Structure formats: structure tokens, C-alpha cells
Amino acid sequence: MPTTRSTSADDESAALVARRARDLRSDRVGLLRASGIVATGYAVGAALQTTYIYSRVVEDWQSVSVWSRLGANFAAVVGLVAVLAVVNAHRATRIWHMAVSLLFAATACAVLRIGAQQLLGVYEDPTREVVEAELFSGLVIGVISGAIGMWGLVARRRLRAQIRGAEREAVLVENAVRALEQEEIRVRREVAEGLHGTLQNKLVLVEARLDQIAAHAEQGPLDPGDLDDLHWIRGELEQARAADVREMSRLLYPDRLELGLVPAVRALLGRLPASIATRLDVTDAVRAYDDPAHPRLTVPERLLAVRVVEEGVTNSLKHGPATSITASVDVQDGVLVVAVENDGALYDEGTAGVASGTARMRQRLTFVGGSVALEPGAGRGARLVARIPLGTGGHKASPVRP
Structure with missing residues (x-):
């Protein structure tokens, strides 16, 4: 390869x-x-x-x-x-x-x-x-x-x-x-x-x-x-x-997606076992974009972000065991940055990103002008970071929706 x-x-x-x-x-x-x-x-x-x-x-x-x-x-x-x-x-x-x-x-x-x-x-x-x-x-x-x-x-x-x-x-x-x-x-x-x-x-x-x-x-x-x-x-x-x-x-269709990105990610993390501590960090910029009264995030953009969190959670459970999972969402220069970090097994550069799910996610993000990277976590575990361009219009604003 x-x-x-x-x-x-x-x-x-x-x-x-x-x-x-x-x-x-x-x-x-x-x-x-x-x-x-x-x-x-x-x-x-x-x-x-x-x-x-x-x-x-x-x-x-x-x-x-x-x-x-x-x-x-x-x-x-x-x-x-x-x-x-x-x-x-x-x-x-x-x-x-x-x-x-x-x-x-x-x-x-x-x-x-x-x-x-x-x-x-x-x-x-x-x-x-x-x-x-x-x-x-x-x-x-x-x-x-x-x-x-x-x-x-x-x-x-x-x-x-x-x-x-x-x-x-x-x-x-x-x-x-x-x-x-x-x-x-x-x-x-x-x-x-x-x-x-x-x-x-x-x-x-x-x-x-x-x-x-x-x-x-x-x-x-x-x-x-x-x-x-x-x-x-x-x-x-x-x-x-x-x-x-x-x-x-x-x-x-993920739960609560029509209500916004943050509610959908909360619903996703809420389904995890009680033995796994979860945390969601959301910046004010994201809340402004994801305001229910005046939403600036499109449904396809929300869906792609939720799929990224799902992939990060799946990796955490599959390659763990992880005792805590932290998801963070931020908007930087018109780009939605979604990160999922766990404290599971030590990061292995040789096998990182080999999983079919991560490879498939990388392909989907590439099609919409984004990117995804799998890197070491803080001390232990791994961190999945995805960057999704926002408001690009046309097909780029409409990522794959199952």
C-alpha cells in the first residue's frame, strides 16, 4: 500500500x-x-x-x-x-x-x-x-x-x-x-x-x-x-x-438533529454507558452558528459533524477501553472544527487511521473540502480532529447524507 x-x-x-x-x-x-x-x-x-x-x-x-x-x-x-x-x-x-x-x-x-x-x-x-x-x-x-x-x-x-x-x-x-x-x-x-x-x-x-x-x-x-x-x-x-x-x-437520521448540532451531539453522548465519563465543550462561536432561532449551520453540515463524533466515539469504544470521552466543537475562520478525544489505549501511529470507518470519513470530508486527522491524545488515548468548511455553497455545503 x-x-x-x-x-x-x-x-x-x-x-x-x-x-x-x-x-x-x-x-x-x-x-x-x-x-x-x-x-x-x-x-x-x-x-x-x-x-x-x-x-x-x-x-x-x-x-x-x-x-x-x-x-x-x-x-x-x-x-x-x-x-x-x-x-x-x-x-x-x-x-x-x-x-x-x-x-x-x-x-x-x-x-x-x-x-x-x-x-x-x-x-x-x-x-x-x-x-x-x-x-x-x-x-x-x-x-x-x-x-x-x-x-x-x-x-x-x-x-x-x-x-x-x-x-x-x-x-x-x-x-x-x-x-x-x-x-x-x-x-x-x-x-x-x-x-x-x-x-x-x-x-x-x-x-x-x-x-x-x-x-x-x-x-x-x-x-x-x-x-x-x-x-x-x-x-x-x-x-x-x-x-x-x-x-x-x-x-x-440522528436524534435531535433538527434541533441543532449541540443537541444532537448531546443525545449521542448520552447513549454511552454510565461507566464512561463524557464531556462536551462548545464555544460561543458554535452557539452563535447553531442558534435555534437563527441557525447558520445547514442540516447537511450538522449531520457530517455528528458523523465525525460518532466515528470518534466508535474508535474510543473499539480501541479502548476508554474511561472518558471528550467532544469539542469550535468555529475557526469559517471552518467547523470537531474533535473527539479519549483516554483509552496508547496511540499507535502504525495503526492509526487504518480503520475503515476513519478512512471512509476522511474520504467524505475530502469531497467537501475538509480534512480529518487522528493524533495522540493528552498523555494517553487518541484524538480525532475534523475540519468542515462552512457556508461554501453548492455541493460543498451538502455533504453526504444517508
Whole structure:
């Protein structure tokens, strides 16, 4: 089992790394493509506009080469895209990081544009004012083009996060539905086993005693032994009604759950033998959430919390013997924290959490975004701690209900 879990964790880690690499490649291509397309548009427009203006004001307008200007501007576009790629601008996640990368690439774009103009003979002997104007215009073009590319990068990331969030929500819904089906099957099985086992056996014995009494009645008056049998039958039926039927009904719906979480947990602890000391610690935050006049805990949230206490009590009785059980309920930052601690057998890390009930509870809490942990108690015993998110809405606010 540990090997299987390790392999699964390695596979998940490898999948995350691969997805991260694909995201980075997609961001890189998107940023460079958007910046390059916008910068190219500016480059073509600026070259054509400048050529036209010079042709109108310069007598020897044939000396103004549109191709040289286009070549210089395209060199600036290539420089902008190359610098954005070299500085890994697509990895930037903070505003200052994006701004620094963008300013560096735009500066390189402007400088490269001036150098290409000199190399291609756009200006024979430019004045200082011309150089400053060309540098400024190149810087502006680079900043605008890169900013549009960065905006597209941020939009792409947000859209990707929304899509994956929706995918995760869909998976959680699917898992919750599957867990609901499994929980329903489990409860049905336990009820069926209870009906087929204990209750049916008692009814069979009761039927046999009634047949015996009926046979005696046919032969003559009932004797004191038959009266004892009738009293025994009445006791068995009373026990079946009070214990077996009620216990099976609790599998479907805990006592006093409709009154609130605290009454339901008190009713659960009240069923324990008198030899086991029980205590329930409830904070004011829980009382505010569980106020009967204005309840903020949903019935599914109460039910899941009660199931956690049931699991903690079951572990205490099964792996004890425990002489005291303490249940505590608190609300911390919108999370319901339920803990059950006992003073039974010493905590064994090797077997902790192996029980099917605890594993099943961990699965249910994972489906609703919660968690459960089994840890050592104070000195002896064990402590089961569960965290249940509150008010998350949708399927997360509706954990599995048998």
C-alpha cells in the first residue's frame, strides 16, 4: 500500500510539472505573439506615415526610402520580442516584475531602432532632436505593444484559472455524487443486516414461543410457565422497539438533529454507558452558528459533524477501553472544527487511521473540502480532529447524507 501511494503521488507530481510547463509555453507564445503583432502594426504604420510626410515637405522625396524605414522598424519589433523572450517576461506574476521586463524590452526596442536606422541609411547625419524623437517614439511603441501583450497574458491566466476552477468544481460534484451513492449503499446494507440479523432472530424466537403457548392453549388452560413466556415475549418486543428499531433509525437520521448540532451531539453522548465519563465543550462561536432561532449551520453540515463524533466515539469504544470521552466543537475562520478525544489505549501511529470507518470519513470530508486527522491524545488515548468548511455553497455545503 505505501508503494502504491508513493507511486500515485509521484504521478500526480509529474502531471503537475508537465501541466506547468505547458502553461508556461502557452503564456510565452501568447505574450510574444500579441506583442509582435501589435508592434508590427505600429512599425508599418509609422514607416508609411513618416515616408508620406517627408515626401510632402522634402523636395528630393525620392531619397526617403520606405523600405529602409520598414526594415529599421521590423528590426525593432524583432528586438522587442527577443528581449521579452530572453528576460522570461511570461513568467512575471507581479506588477513590478511585469513593468521592469516591459521597460527593459521597450528600451532595447528603441535603441535597436535607432541603430538600424543608422545602418540602413534612413538618416545620413541626424540631429540630436531627431535622435531623441526617434528614441521616444520607439520607446512608446515598445511600451504600448508590450503592455497589450502583458494584458493578454493576464487575461489568459485568468481565463485558464476560471476554466480549471470549473473543472475542479465538476470533479467535486461528481465525487460527491459518487460518495452519496456509496454512503446510501452502506446505510442500506447496515439496516438490512440489522433487520436480517438481530431483529429477525428475536422475532423468530418470539414466534416460536407464541407457537408453544398456542399449542398449550389448545390442550388446556395456560400454566404459569406460559405466563412467564408471555412476559418474556413482551420484554423481547420492548427491547426490539427500544433498541434495535431505534438504533437502525439513527443510522438514517440522528436524534435531535433538527434541533441543532449541540443537541444532537448531546443525545449521542448520552447513549454511552454510565461507566464512561463524557464531556462536551462548545464555544460561543458554535452557539452563535447553531442558534435555534437563527441557525447558520445547514442540516447537511450538522449531520457530517455528528458523523465525525460518532466515528470518534466508535474508535474510543473499539480501541479502548476508554474511561472518558471528550467532544469539542469550535468555529475557526469559517471552518467547523470537531474533535473527539479519549483516554483509552496508547496511540499507535502504525495503526492509526487504518480503520475503515476513519478512512471512509476522511474520504467524505475530502469531497467537501475538509480534512480529518487522528493524533495522540493528552498523555494517553487518541484524538480525532475534523475540519468542515462552512457556508461554501453548492455541493460543498451538502455533504453526504444517508
